[in-house]
Amino acid sequence: MSWLWRWLVLVAGIGGWQLWASAARSAFFPAPSAIVARMYHLWFSGPAAHLFLTPDATGNILPSLERILASLAIATAIGFPLGIALGRSPVVTSYLNPLLQFARALPVVTMAPVFIVLFKIGTQMEIATIVFGTIWPILLNTMDGAATVDSVQLETGRVFRLSVWQQLVWVIVPAALPKAFAGFRLSLSLSLILMVFAELVGSSNGIGYEMSNASNAFDMTFLWSTIVLLGILGYLLNALLGGLERLVLGWHADMGRA
Amino acid sequence: MTDTTIPGDTVQSAGRTRRRLPAWAVPWARGTAGVAVFLLLTEAAGRLGIISRSALPLTSSVLARTVLLAGNTRFVADVGATLEAWAIGMAITVAAGVPLGVVLGSLPGVRVATRAIVEFLRPIPSVALILLVSLLLGPGLRMSVTLIVYGAIWPVLYNTIAGIDDVDPLAKETARAFGFSRLATIRLVSLPSAAPFIATGIRLASAVALILDIGAGYITGPINGPGIGAFVAQESTGASDLTVILAATVWAGVLGLALDLLLTGAQRRLLPWHQARLEDAQ
Numbered sequence: 001m002s003w004l005w006r007w008l009v010l011v012a013g014i015g016g017w018q019l020w021a022s023a024a025r026s027a028f029f030p031a032p033s034a035i036v037a038r039m040y041h042l043w044f045s046g047p048a049a050h051l052f053l054t055p056d057a058t059g060n061i062l063p064s065l066e067r068i069l070a071s072l073a074i075a076t077a078i079g080f081p082l083g084i085a086l087g088r089s090p091v092v093t094s095y096l097n098p099l100l101q102f103a104r105a106l107p108v109v110t111m112a113p114v115f116i117v118l119f120k121i122g123t124q125m126e127i128a129t130i131v132f133g134t135i136w137p138i139l140l141n142t143m144d145g146a147a148t149v150d151s152v153q154l155e156t157g158r159v160f161r162l163s164v165w166q167q168l169v170w171v172i173v174p175a176a177l178p179k180a181f182a183g184f185r186l187s188l189s190l191s192l193i194l195m196v197f198a199e200l201v202g203s204s205n206g207i208g209y210e211m212s213n214a215s216n217a218f219d220m221t222f223l224w225s226t227i228v229l230l231g232i233l234g235y236l237l238n239a240l241l242g243g244l245e246r247l248v249l250g251w252h253a254d255m256g257r258a
Numbered sequence: 259m260t261d262t263t264i265p266g267d268t269v270q271s272a273g274r275t276r277r278r279l280p281a282w283a284v285p286w287a288r289g290t291a292g293v294a295v296f297l298l299l300t301e302a303a304g305r306l307g308i309i310s311r312s313a314l315p316l317t318s319s320v321l322a323r324t325v326l327l328a329g330n331t332r333f334v335a336d337v338g339a340t341l342e343a344w345a346i347g348m349a350i351t352v353a354a355g356v357p358l359g360v361v362l363g364s365l366p367g368v369r370v371a372t373r374a375i376v377e378f379l380r381p382i383p384s385v386a387l388i389l390l391v392s393l394l395l396g397p398g399l400r401m402s403v404t405l406i407v408y409g410a411i412w413p414v415l416y417n418t419i420a421g422i423d424d425v426d427p428l429a430k431e432t433a434r435a436f437g438f439s440r441l442a443t444i445r446l447v448s449l450p451s452a453a454p455f456i457a458t459g460i461r462l463a464s465a466v467a468l469i470l471d472i473g474a475g476y477i478t479g480p481i482n483g484p485g486i487g488a489f490v491a492q493e494s495t496g497a498s499d500l501t502v503i504l505a506a507t508v509w510a511g512v513l514g515l516a517l518d519l520l521l522t523g524a525q526r527r528l529l530p531w532h533q534a535r536l537e538d539a540q
Contacts, residue, residue, distance in 0.1 A: 010374035026396055038443040094285045095292035101284055105465070106515030110486065110507040114495035118313055179346040186462070193409075200385070208386075214387035223393075227386050234381025 015090060030221040037043050039225045045059050056210075061229070064199065064206040067123060068237070071130035078131075079138035084168070085177060086139075088148025105187035106139060108133035112201050121202035128199040141183025144226065145176030188241055192234050207233075297321070315501040323505035333490075336511065339484040343399055343471050344464075344517070351463055355411045357455060359418025363452075364444060370418070378414075384409030384466070388474050397482040402474050409470045410463035416461025421452025457525040464521055468514050486510050535536025 014032050021031035021252035043057035050058065086093045112129055119125040149172055157171045199208025207226055301317040302311045317469055328331045362369040395401045404522055425448045433443040475487020482488055486506060492504045 007372040009371045010378065027449050028390075061348055061446050091288075094288040095295075097285065098293050099290040102511050102515055103519075105265050105283055105518055106507065106511035107465075107469045107514055109476055110467055110490050110510045111478070112508070113490060113498055114314075114500055115498055116494070117498060117523060154398045170298070189383070191380075192381070193385045193469070196385040197477070200388070200477055211386065211389060215393065218393070220393075223390055227382060227390065230386045231378060231382035236380065238381055 022148065028220055030224055034221050035224045035228055037228065042222075042225060043229070046133060060205050060207055060210050062120075063123070064195055064208070065132060067126050067198075067206070067226065069196050071127045071195075072184075072191055073140055074127070074131050075135040076184065079183075080142050080180060083139045083142025083145045084172060086175065087143040088172065090147065093147075094202045100136070100140065104136040106159070106192065109197060112198060116202050121204070125202055126198035126206075127193065130191050130194045133194045134191050137183040137186040137190070138180065139183075142176050142180040146172055146178030148179075149175040160188075178249060181249060185238075185241060188237055189234070192230065192237070196230065212236045261408070267446060277521055285489040315504065319501050320504045320508065323501045324508045327359060327502075327505050332484075333506070333509075336486050337513065338474070339399075340468075340471055340486045340513070343402040343406065343485065344467050344520075346399070347379045347410060347467050347471070348460075348464060349404045350403065351410040351414055351467070353459060354407070355414030355459075355463075358411075359456075360444060360449070361386050361516045363419040363422025364440075364448065374487045382414050385477075386413030387471060388477050392474075392478050392482075397478045401478070401482065402471055402485070405412060405474050406467045410467040413466065414456065414459040415464035417455045417462070418452060418482050421449055424455065425451045453529050454525075457521070457529060461518060461521045461525075464517055465514065470516065471508060486513075 017029075018032050021029055021034075035091060043054055043061065044052050046052050046054040046057065053061075086096065092239060108129060111132055112125075113126045115128045115132075119128055153171050153175065154167070157167045164169065196208040196211070197208070199206040200212050203209045211226040212221075214226060266467050286378040294394065299308070304311055304314065304316040317392050352381065362372065387405060387408060388401075391404050393402050393405060429447050429451065430443055433447045472487040472490075475485035475489075476491045477487075480488045484507070490506050492501055493499060493506070
C-alpha cells in the first residue's frame, strides 16, 4: 500500500507541475514533458547497439560517471587501509590528528585552481579534486570504526591465537565496516557535488560541462535536463550503494539504521 | 581518540622524578609536533627540488602570505561575507529542517506520502543548481543562501527523522500515560532524546554549507559580491598566483575548523545530558 501512496504523490506532484507550467509558460520552469522529451533527444535516442545512448551521452555522461567511480575507487583504496592502520595506532593518530581535522575541514573547492595549475584542465584535475574531497569521510570514519572494536572480540581472537593478519581480516575489518560505509555514503554524495563543480570549472566534456553550455545559451530546458539527469544518477548510485551495503553488511545488527 | 597508552606522570626508574607533560597536554604536544614535521617536510621538499618550485610555492611563502592576508581589508571583507551567507543559510536550514523533520518523524503517514518527492529531490547535487539559481535570482547573497539551504537541509532533515525514530517507545508511552498531549510529548521527550542526532546533522550541514558558499562564489565570480570564493576566482584568472590561492585556502580551512569547533562546543554545552554521539543517519 505504502509504495502506491508514494508513487501517487509523486505522479500528482509532477502532474501539478506540468499543468502549472503549461498555464504559466514560465521561461525558467519548463514543463516536465518538455524536459523528458529533450532528455530523450539529447541522450537516449541512439541506436540499439549503443544501448540507445546517443554520441552526446557517451561523450558526456560516461566520462562523468568514470570520474566519479575512479575517484571513489582511489579514495577508498587509500582511505580504507590507512583508516584501519591509523585506527589501530592511537599514538600515530595523536601526531596526525590536527592535520587530518584540518584537511577534512578544508572546503575542497578552493583547491580547484591549485589542481588546475598542477594537472591542467581535464580528467586528472577533476579526479584530484574529487579524491581530495571524498577521502576524508572514508578515512576518518574507518579510523573511528577500527579504533572502537569491541575489546571482547579482540581478546577472543587472541585466545584463539589468531595471527595478526587473521585478526585484521576476521575481527578488525568487519568491525570497522559499518562506520566505513557510513563514511562512504557521505563521500558518494560529495563526489557528485565535486564532479559537477570540477566540470563547471575546468573541463571539455561531462555533465557539468553540458550544464555550463546550457546556461551560457540560456537554454532552460537543456539546463533542467542536466539537473534531472544528475538527480537520476544520484538516485541510482545511492540505490547501488544500498544494495552493496545489504550484501556486505547483511550480518550486522545495526544495518537498516546506518 | 583513546589516550590510555600515554605515560602520564610516571616516576622514572632512575629514582628522580622527571617532569613529564600532564596527560591532557600530550595530544596537544604530539599534534603540534605532527604539524611542525609536516610543514618542515614540505618546505624541505620544495627547497630540495623534490616538489618543483614552479609547480607549488614553498610552504614558508604560503604561510607568510597567509599571515599577510589577515591584514588585507578586502580579504577580511570577503571572509565576513562568506560567514554572513553561511550564518543566514544555516539559520534558515535549522529553522526549517528541524520542524520538518519532527513532523515527518512523528507522522508516518505524511512521511510515506512525501517520501518519493524527498528521495528524488535529495540526490540532485546542490552544485547543479548554482547556474539555475543564479539565472533565477541573479548572483548575490540571495543566491548563496538559497543554495546553502537546499544543500544543507538534507542532513538536518534526515538526522532529525532518525533521532525521532530512535526515541525509546517506553518513554513516549509513559509520557502519554501521564496525560501529556502529543505536542508536550514531542517537546519533553522526543526532542531532547533526538537532540544529539540533530546536532550531528547540523555539523554535517555546516560543512556542506561552507563548500556551497565558497563554491558558488567561485563559479559565479566577483559579480556574486564579496566572498572567499569570489576572491579565489579573481586571483585565479590569468596567470594564477598559487601562493595567494593556497593562503586563502588555509584561511578557508581555518574557518571550516573554527565553525566545526564552535558547533561541537555548543553541542557539549547545550546537550550536557548526552555524551556526543557521532552516529550519522545519512
